[in-house]
Amino acid sequence: MKKRFFGGIHPDGRKELSAASALRSLSPKLAILPMQQHIGAPCRPLVRVGEDVLRGQRIGDGEGLCVPVHASVSGRVVAVEPRPHPSGREINAVVIENDRLDRAVPCRENHLPTEQLEPQDILRAIREAGIVGMGGAAFPGDAKALGALGRIDCLIANACECEPYITADDALLRRFPDQVLQGMAILKQCLKPQRAVLAVEDNKAEAIARLQAKMTEDDAAELLVLPARYPQGSERQLILAVTGRELAPGSLPADAGCAVFNVSTFAAIYRAVRLGLPLTQRIVTVSGEAIRRPQNLLVRIGTPLSELIALAGGLTEENARVHSGGPMMGLLQKDLSAPVVKAVNCVLCLPEEKKSAAAPVCLRCGKCVEVCPMRLMPLELYRSERSGDLNALRSLNPFDCIECGCCAYVCPGALPLVEHIRRGKRSLKEGVQK
């Protein structure tokens, strides 16, 4: 049943930088809460400047594919205006001055046995808590679960965390394995799959031991240890590894009878359904060679990246490159006042890049073809995008590309392959519109 995915790479994990640290909490002076932290329609602010808010209070919501945003600290709203967002754009945000009192909205706990939880109640709790996919995609959690309702036989908890440096899920599993397992039991009750699998890479020995200790009496979920290889945590590659099924181009996991959620999302679901707590905090890895004290932080959503960096001892060099997310798929940050949003799992600080004098050149070595987990031909995609041959480009299936970056990582000629494939997708989409 299990199947190795094709291609992939073994970059130096560098996880030892942050893995061993204690989990410190961080509550910011100013919480900047963008009204869009998910894929879909943005929220409307529900509070005005000057208003007093409690932690856990809903401060933004909207219709359609949308989940609400909650205040992550108590205090006064000091601004509702566009602010820098880790995506690089400016997005309307509610800014709260933290009064450090941590006054919270009273929450309704739910201690019903799991079998008595109703699917629609679970879905409602997931939506009301503002839960999105916390592995990076930020798809609204209730919509994803609803799409899987009655269609799946396998529920997968993704703890692969295959990107180098990041240890946030690892820290979560070591500290709060119960929350993840209970979250899985809740969603299993909601979606009724035959199997619930927690997939983890074999480089997280302590987390695996913790889970095994907890799972002995628990038959709700099975643990699957996969060899560490990037991009094992990518949805399509993970479904292949767990079920042996290859998702057809353009189709969704539910089409192959699967639903994949990050382990942080499962913990958030547990906290939402059982404790009545909305999503207002998450674990973020602050790591890289250019940060003084790499570590994991339990961070309020909305904390500016600069505060995480300061708490981790600051940058070691002036020209360090700061990214949200991992080194393979993360985004370079120009403005460190951008906040941690729900899907940010890492603030990665790398030293200034030494610019190579040589111009990028394709050696036709074939390494990009050898590592592409979607079995594309990155060098040909690059060439047809550069020459503007859209028909050739389309025949190379650029929309299959998951932008994992394996090709550009291995390219000895340093071609910006991912960037050009992205451009190719854009020109094809524009071509269709015209």
Add this chain to the structure above:
Amino acid sequence: MNAEMNSSPHIHSPLSTRRIMLDVLIALLPAFLAGAARLGWRALAVGGVSVAAALGSEALVCALRRRGCSPSDGSAAVTGLLLAMTLPVSVPLWQTALGAAFAVIVVKEMGGGLGQNAFNPALAARALLMLLFPASISRYPALDGVSSATPLHRMALSALPQESPLELLLGNCSGSIGEISSIALLAGGAYLIHRRVISPRIPLACIGAVAALSLLLPRAGSSLHSSLQWMLCQLLSGGLLLGAIFMVTDYSSSPVTPRGQAIYGALCGGLIVLLRSVGIYPEGVTYAILIANALAGCIDRLCIPRRFGVQRGGRA
């Protein structure tokens, strides 16, 4: 410009173009030095002239083209050293220089430049020299009073060479500068595979095809023992290992698809056996690989990897 620099991924494998070329030079060095140790100081002169001429030609072309290329990437040095290794030690130095200049200027740079040339520059240059100066390319000087015939000269007559497979492995025979020491070539190949400069697919397919075909093809009056010996001598003599490890794996003239690479390697092996047994030259590696070079693009088009989530034949 900025968008490209800021694009993910933000880390990069340490294996750069220049590092790859350095690794190939490192891998070639033991075999080259083993040849020089056996054939004398003149081998060093041939190697030096060839590398210098290749680098000089590359510098000239880069100066004329005035855009993004530089002899410092090391690819011209690799071409120069590879050419020297395919030549007999007695080759006139001016012919060596001519060959190296042809390899870099005509075959590589006029063929599209680094990564784009369809034919292996060193082998194309050797083929040219064989055409222009057959006497100096196919003459192997006597060693310590031993016969000047290379093992392959005898095998062209369907006779086993005088040397045992062990002697061939250790380089106790005559031949071109770089093909003498099989064990040094194998060590170089192991280094390149370890460094992930080449995948073992191509050399294994090529060597495997030669082994299988030389075992299977009927030869008059042969016992199993002599068949095995015949196979080993085919593998260890002439330019087979030099070709299979360092020439067939040349990036720009070989396929990029994994399946295509395996097919291409086997094709090279098959052509080598064919040309060794039917041609007027005892050796067939040079022409076999050049013919396969011409087919590499076609092989790639037939071997495009199966699309993820789609069965072969297009069914989802």
